[in-house]
Amino acid sequence: MTVTTAKWTLDEYHRMIAAGILDQRRVELLQGEILEMSPEGEPHAYFSSEAGEYLTRLLGDRATIRPSKPITLPNQSEPEPDIAVVHRLGRAYLDHHPYPENIFWLIEYSDSSLDQDLETKSRVYAEAGIMEYWVVNLRQRHLIVFRHPQAGDYTSKRIVTEGILYPQAFPDVAIPVNAIVSQ
Incomplete structure (x- = not known):
């Protein structure tokens, strides 16, 4: 017996939300x-x-921080990253969640979902062209920085445990790693 997974479009998903099904x-x-x-x-x-x-x-005022709110991606995805650093579009977000072109970078905090965040979500985000994606491994208390999406994957991945990060979107902004996750 072959099992086929039903796939949903963004419109169908939004209709389920509007109908209260979820x-x-x-x-x-x-x-x-x-x-x-x-x-x-x-x-x-x-x-x-x-x-x-x-x-x-x-x-x-350089960005809006959206905690655990949906983002809409063209690959039939609407994940809810723990932190989305997005353009300040104000009332435009009444009509739509941030699209890839509105996103500076995303952060996920992972324990039980670590494999999904490192594999599935990193591919989903890279495929959508999200320029930077950080995963905080809560098990080992370190940060994995994904950059440079190309052909559905990130070409740069590095593990950081200390020091300073400079987000691609804000190269003049220094972020201590311990401000994102401390040991």
Whole structure:
């Protein structure tokens, strides 16, 4: 017996949300599949909240920090990254979630979802042309920085445990690694 997974479009997914079908579920759409999101443990909630507040203060009017809100990607995906650093479009976000061209970079905090964030989501984000993607490995307390999307994958991937990062979108902004995740 062959099992076929039903694929959903963004429009179908939005209609399910509008109809209330997904109200009691924490889900996101990845490449046409509706996936359950892992619950947040205490370290996940703490680090993502602290980093979001730090980035808001650091970037000020240069960007909007959207914590755990959807982004809309052309590959039938609408994930909810822990932190999306996006263009300040104000009321435009009443009509649509940020698109790839509105996104400076994304951050995911990962424990039980680490494999999915490192493999599936990195490909989804690279395919959509997201220039920079950071994954915080909560198990080992280090940061994995993905850059330079090309042909559905990132050509640069490095693990960082200390020091300063300069986001591609803001090369003049120094971000201490311990502001994103501390040891």
